[in-house]
Amino acid sequence: MIIFLPYGRRLKASKGKTLLDAALDAGVKIQSFCGGRGLCGRCRIVVRSGGENLSPPSEAEKRILSEDELSGGLRLACQAEIVSSGEVLVEVPVESQAYKQRLVAGGLETPVQLKPAVRRLVVEVRRSTLEDAESDVEVLLEALERKIGDRPTVSYEALKRVPYAIREGDWTVTVVLWMDKEIISIEPGRPNEVPYGLAVDVGTTKLAAFLVDLESGKTVATASDMNPQISYGEDVISRISYIMEGEGNLERLHRTVVDGVNVLLREACKAVGIEPSMVYDMTVVGNTAMHHIFLGISPKYVALSPYPAVVRSPVDVKAKDLGVEMNIGAYVHALPVIAGFVGADAVAGILATGIHESDEVSMLIDIGTNTEIVLGSKERLAACSCASGPAFEGAHITHGIRAVEGAIERIWIDPETLEPAYKTIGDVKPRGICGSAIVDAVAEMFKTGIIGVNGSFRSEVEAPRVRCDGGTMEFVVAWKEETSTGKDIVVTQSDVREVQLAKAAIYTGTSILMKRMGIEPLEVEKVFIAGAFGNYIDPESAQIIGMYPEIPLDRVQFVGNTAGSGARMALLSTDVRRLAEDVAKRVRYLELGADPDFQKEFLKATHLPHMELKRFPNVVRFLKGKARSGDKGLKSL
């Protein structure tokens, strides 16, 4: 028997299972970033008794946990395997409990006129007689031809249902048409069932799904979760490497993400009380690798020069071929991609922000594990991509968590006292720091001189919050008395380094893209910062750390999950799908790796805000104004 505290859930012990799997079976959600590979150390649990019924600590545990922790009963749930059937009392500490992530559902979205790819039609067919025993399909198509002026094809799945539907419906049936070209479903009579669609954003780290009533156009439910592929690598490149390692790995990753989407599909359907079989259409966006893997296509060559996509044009494929468990006749529409590293999510972002039809020059920065940048106007568009890593999603940060309840989402530091203030999601006790606050923290630490232009903690700063722990400098955001974990929440030197690398990657992308297009920062009339990570990055903080060139802040707008918005727009209208295809063809792709200046630019951009301070005159002026009396760090800028 395994008993989980504080939930009180009980479960019969199954030998060979890890505590992580057992917890899942018991409905207890434990955090895990690395997918149970003993790498991230997020699934710490305390074994209160019965430790002898578990496997001894693994190498991974010995690496991640201290001897004191191990002797105190601390284990990694993913490593501790049940070896005998005795009782084990497991406590899941609050910082290891997985919470539902907050999702930015409402990304900026350009309104579209409803014209979905599927529609239902009630059809009355003539009865066949002994004198004229015409086939069921023939009488159905005859009637449809009278209604829509054309004869669609009949999908194999619908074909098999035709004779039953016609007779159970007493010669009245309701068909669901796809693109007016194919009957994908047939039901007897006039069931009062609206067809639904699901717009899906397959992020490297996160999945988001939007369930839409296709007759009203309304989003009736949203669902989101981690991309379960994360077990096989945190970023695009490591997943592609995994695929290249073995024969069945592509199929495994494909199944994993499709299963994840199926979970969201069921969850969204459950929320509004419908069956997944009532979902007749799906649009999918994602970066090219995610897009390809979702479709079961190998992204192997996407990772090899010249980084071509396997397919750029939109792909329509039967849901059942992919294993998506919606209506059996339904199609999945994958939006087009621009290049190997600028995917359908960027196309969706363009559609959502309307960059492609604007007279003004706009820039879209879609921040994720991979960040895509699009720059241009209706005249011309170019895009590039940069590997910014998952820091802004809370990974690789000491106390980083996703945007869940208890996550610190804003941080301010008093320039005189160096005492911080913060705000948590849900206004509860903090349990960690999410992406937006990590950007804030670095910006504020820089503004207040705690760290210097190179990102290092400045030795001359002395304050109760600044300390050295085991040789590493850190800033205490919240004392353990204030937190729900009973531990201090800190930002360490290495956390600052992660942010520097991430922001440098993004800055380099924006600056090279602008240089190649001959566009100066001040010519950019609009900057859209997008991301599906659930928290609003403060444009000022982002500019202070130098995430993008200096552009007046009133031109910068956080627009949320535009990938999801674009997917939803394409779900609502086939005109948008055509537009997406057109836009994807128009965008010129720039390969950053091919740019001779890349390395140099990247290195310079790791500084705060940048090694060439003249690129950030206003930030410098602002910082000088903010500088604490007596502190020479900022004054000397």
Add this chain to the structure above:
Amino acid sequence: MIIFLPYGRRLKASKGKTLLDAALDAGVKIQSFCGGRGLCGRCRIVVRSGGENLSPPSEAEKRILSEDELSGGLRLACQAEIVSSGEVLVEVPVESQAYKQRLVAGGLETPVQLKPAVRRLVVEVRRSTLEDAESDVEVLLEALERKIGDRPTVSYEALKRVPYAIREGDWTVTVVLWMDKEIISIEPGRPNEVPYGLAVDVGTTKLAAFLVDLESGKTVATASDMNPQISYGEDVISRISYIMEGEGNLERLHRTVVDGVNVLLREACKAVGIEPSMVYDMTVVGNTAMHHIFLGISPKYVALSPYPAVVRSPVDVKAKDLGVEMNIGAYVHALPVIAGFVGADAVAGILATGIHESDEVSMLIDIGTNTEIVLGSKERLAACSCASGPAFEGAHITHGIRAVEGAIERIWIDPETLEPAYKTIGDVKPRGICGSAIVDAVAEMFKTGIIGVNGSFRSEVEAPRVRCDGGTMEFVVAWKEETSTGKDIVVTQSDVREVQLAKAAIYTGTSILMKRMGIEPLEVEKVFIAGAFGNYIDPESAQIIGMYPEIPLDRVQFVGNTAGSGARMALLSTDVRRLAEDVAKRVRYLELGADPDFQKEFLKATHLPHMELKRFPNVVRFLKGKARSGDKGLKSL
């Protein structure tokens, strides 16, 4: 341990298995018509020792086997279940051994110009570069467009292979195109692999398959076997009833026949040393119920007035959706059907015989468990169907067997001595009688006065070969000393009755069809007798018993398996497919059941050759001439 004699095959006993299944496992083929339901009594075996390890005789065995037989160790293999693991010595008598059936592969066939639905094309694609990293699909379609002037779609299965094929083939690939509309397969380089196709005739009783080289048009292998659906009913109606009995029964029958086709597919491929994945196309014909079940479509309403087909137009469906294990991207093309009881096999027969383009009036009689009749010329065509039963395939006949080695295929009876002569397939000792000889036997027995116009044995005939066994009259065709079974081979009164019913059904169909079209027998310039049962029915014997109206014999031609021929023609040419669709629309279907004269006509037709002798003036004249001296039976006609 189960030991099978005379094969000497040994097999570990599995409790709960029947001896029939055990034999199959041991590679010992035992005859079974009813599919192991204890109905046909064909799977008799002798238990030499170890009977205590088997279940006691079932009710079915007690019904079919005499007490003497049971006490002598005779059992039905399908009923005797293994109950313990002791040794059982089983002898399979020669008449229970299943032989490979002779197949009429070479049906009449109108030559067609080769224009298959699939073709392969070698395509050289341009390499993508860092400056222009176009997608794999785009460079492929560009190259194809230059070659064929159009851009086909890419099947999902092919899409997944595109990146590998392009690179493994060093930017040269071979694609297989379906209808020039879809890339269904892609291979690297220029493999020297011809695409093959399989033409399949799904008969109620038999399956026949023809493997065709689609570049030469040559049939390279044929394969045939029983339709394994026979376990679920011998005729169309009993299978439809089975489907109506339970939810999963349609799926079960569908899987069963598809599995049967897969066996033939593998067998044909093995014969020429190719992989089933090299088979890229399949055409299928069958009566409407077989056609529907093969496609997984319920034929339920085909059996209910007004007997409509679910679909009449040709159906193209992915092989993988059906479970056909050829190339994963391949399509199966099911030819169109004419009506609920005149199927794609009749359409194929029309194409093969060319009735639809002839100036002369022709009649096609395609004899099977269900017999289809088509009458007309290029001006007009009509068709009907009749349930003639499986007698001509050797079923329901005391010593009836299929056209396998050792089957008597011709019988003659000396009018003076009443001594028979016969010919067996393979010129070996006889083991039973197949369909053609059954027709001969009845015709000869009638000609020689052994039976009268009503089909009854005539009491006044005395001869060593004519005897009464257990109250039933019978004619001994072969004495046990001559046979390989060690038993007399006879034709009984009930065998004659079976033939009378079968031929009456066919005659009624032909005569009502002619009446409804206003065509007299002498206006019919050509009679094509078709069938897939492996033996050539003698047109004279068939006319003597009155299987069809009296038409000069030089106009009658046995044309073999025209269903298979038509399927092969459609495999060779998409023009033929279009023609088939056109022909299927043109043929008027006549529902015999709706004809007021049906019952009366049928009853009159059960006589030999017919109750109204004036319909057969030449037969009567011929018979009178043949009559034995002193016998008043025929003289009195």
